[in-house]
Amino acid sequence: MTLPPTIRVQREDFDLQAEVDRLSKNNPGVGAIVTFSGLCRDDGGTLAALELEHYPGMAEAAMTRIGELAIERFGLLGLTAIHRYGKIAVGENIVLVVAVAPHRQAAFDGANFVMDFLKTAAPFWKKEHSRDGAEGDWVAAKDADDAARDKWK
Incomplete structure (x- = not known):
């Protein structure tokens, strides 16, 4: 049984196990579950938080297209993609x-595909907040993210 993708953009945290259970319980065709949880990390010991913003409506639409493509391309039985917004402290889920x-x-391929496209095709922006209270810069897009996405073409 193939489920349509579940896509959410939300301020609140998510429950990884509840999301896994929702996709896998009562779905006897499931033989593999791959999860990826991205956290706010502190590169170099100076970061206190990331502030994530998105373009409401457009972010969900882009994520839905990516999810539908992944289900079709890799024969997934289900997919959930959740992206948080707001100020997220180091160690918290993003x-x-x-x-x-x-x-x-x-x-594995479906999860990688979704992440590679979320990083480049969904309208999210990150601003750094340092431990000393200073508001940092918006995080620039990385060439490595574009290269990861392009391998799927």
């Missing part, structure tokens, strides 16, 4: 991708 499929490779 993004979750759960891909379920009959076999492991499809689940």
